[in-house]
Amino acid sequence: MQKQEIAQLLSEWSDEFKESLSKSNSLCVALFNTDKELLFATPIMKFLLKGEPRASLINPTFDKLLSIKSDDSLIFEGFMTIGDYYSINSSIASHVFRKGDKLLIIGGADTAQLLDQNKSMQTLNHQINNLQRQLIKEKSTLETTLEQLNETNAELQQVNATKDKFFSIIAHDLRSPFNSIIGFSDLLVEQIKMKDVEGIEKYAQIIVESSNKAMDLLMNLMEWSRSQTGRMDYKPENLNIENFIHETVSLYDNIAGEKSITINRFLPHDVIVFADKAMINTVLRNLIANAIKFTKPGGEINISAVKQHNEVIVSVSDTGVGMSQDKLGKIFQLDQSCSTLGTNKEKGTGLGLILCKEFVEKHGGKIWVESKEDIGSTFYFTLPYKTE
Numbered sequence: 001m002q003k004q005e006i007a008q009l010l011s012e013w014s015d016e017f018k019e020s021l022s023k024s025n026s027l028c029v030a031l032f033n034t035d036k037e038l039l040f041a042t043p044i045m046k047f048l049l050k051g052e053p054r055a056s057l058i059n060p061t062f063d064k065l066l067s068i069k070s071d072d073s074l075i076f077e078g079f080m081t082i083g084d085y086y087s088i089n090s091s092i093a094s095h096v097f098r099k100g101d102k103l104l105i106i107g108g109a110d111t112a113q114l115l116d117q118n119k120s121m122q123t124l125n126h127q128i129n130n131l132q133r134q135l136i137k138e139k140s141t142l143e144t145t146l147e148q149l150n151e152t153n154a155e156l157q158q159v160n161a162t163k164d165k166f167f168s169i170i171a172h173d174l175r176s177p178f179n180s181i182i183g184f185s186d187l188l189v190e191q192i193k194m195k196d197v198e199g200i201e202k203y204a205q206i207i208v209e210s211s212n213k214a215m216d217l218l219m220n221l222m223e224w225s226r227s228q229t230g231r232m233d234y235k236p237e238n239l240n241i242e243n244f245i246h247e248t249v250s251l252y253d254n255i256a257g258e259k260s261i262t263i264n265r266f267l268p269h270d271v272i273v274f275a276d277k278a279m280i281n282t283v284l285r286n287l288i289a290n291a292i293k294f295t296k297p298g299g300e301i302n303i304s305a306v307k308q309h310n311e312v313i314v315s316v317s318d319t320g321v322g323m324s325q326d327k328l329g330k331i332f333q334l335d336q337s338c339s340t341l342g343t344n345k346e347k348g349t350g351l352g353l354i355l356c357k358e359f360v361e362k363h364g365g366k367i368w369v370e371s372k373e374d375i376g377s378t379f380y381f382t383l384p385y386k387t388e
Contacts, residue, residue, distance in 0.1 A: 034101040048082040073097045236276045242267040248284045259297045266304040273383040279359040286352030287316040294320035317378040323371040332357045
């Protein structure tokens with residue numbers, strides 16, 4: 001638009017321009033005299049001119065404008081910073097004119113600058129929203145972690161309480177065979193002094209039985225301790241289940257014979273399991289010892305193994321005293337004392353069955369029991385079939 005057209009526009013629409021100028025919040029106009037007195041300012045310019053108006057021109061300063069020499073009325077064109085030295089200041093795209101002793105400042109926000117600022121604000125707002133979402137997500141994660149920590153802490157407290165109770169049971173049951181050993185050792189000394197051969201043999205046999213019970217308990221306790229502290233190595237290998245069970249059962253033939261108990265074996269040929277020999281030996285040893293303990297003289301114990309899909313199910317069945325449904329729910333729990341006297345008043349702690357459960361589950365198998373009072377019990381456990 002040419003200057004002539006602008007002049008005509010201002011002439012025809014002077015009242016309208018005056019009205020808009022007086023109400024504009026975007027057009028910045030200020031008129032000063034050379035004595036630095038503010039003669040006129042639009043509302044938005046008044047807002048920008050903080051404190052002393054003449055001191056609000058920061059860059060260029062009022063003195064700088066006055067020092068500019070020009071043959072034209074336009075003495076400055078560019079961005080002008082208005083405000084004070086204690087605030088965040090605004091910059092406007094301005095034209096400064098000088099006529100006589102008057103300085104006229106006309107300016108406003110640069111559209112391109114506003115668009116850039118708006119784009120920057122949108123980017124910043126997007127980043128803030130992303131950050132807010134991330135913070136919400138992290139808060140949720142922290143709350144979940146805190147909840148898990150609280151649950152873990154509660155579980156640890158329960159485990160500690162359970163182990164405390166368990167060790168008190170162990171200490172109590174260890175005391176019994178050692179008391180017998182000490183007591184009958186004293187009697188044995190007296191019988192030796194009296195040269196009572198029958199008494200010596202009787203008390204010696206009791207001492208041997210008590211020592212074996214204490215040794216069995218200590219072995220189970222040692223193995224359980226090693227498993228709990230991670231010091232028991234898990235070394236599975238291919239084992240012929242028939243040969244392996246025969247080797248373990250043979251250790252108990254004499255003990256079973258003392259109670260006239262028959263141990264029957266129903267085992268498949270050439271069935272291979274992938275298992276840790278020491279762990280499964282402990283499992284079989286405990287199950288067979290329990291079966292002998294709870295079977296009446298003249299009874300039977302049946303040991304079998306059956307291949308089913310990708311696993312082998314091993315069972316140890318007896319014709320013993322059996323268990324009530326209440327005891328069935330406790331025998332594999334560390335914090336429950338459900339020891340039952342054997343048919344010859346043999347005592348136990350239940351630690352052996354807890355070891356059995358841990359070792360079988362270490363192989364990815366499971367262990368369970370079926371039992372009826374005065375009829376007998378059958379323990380089952382599974383092992384992986386020939387899987388490396």
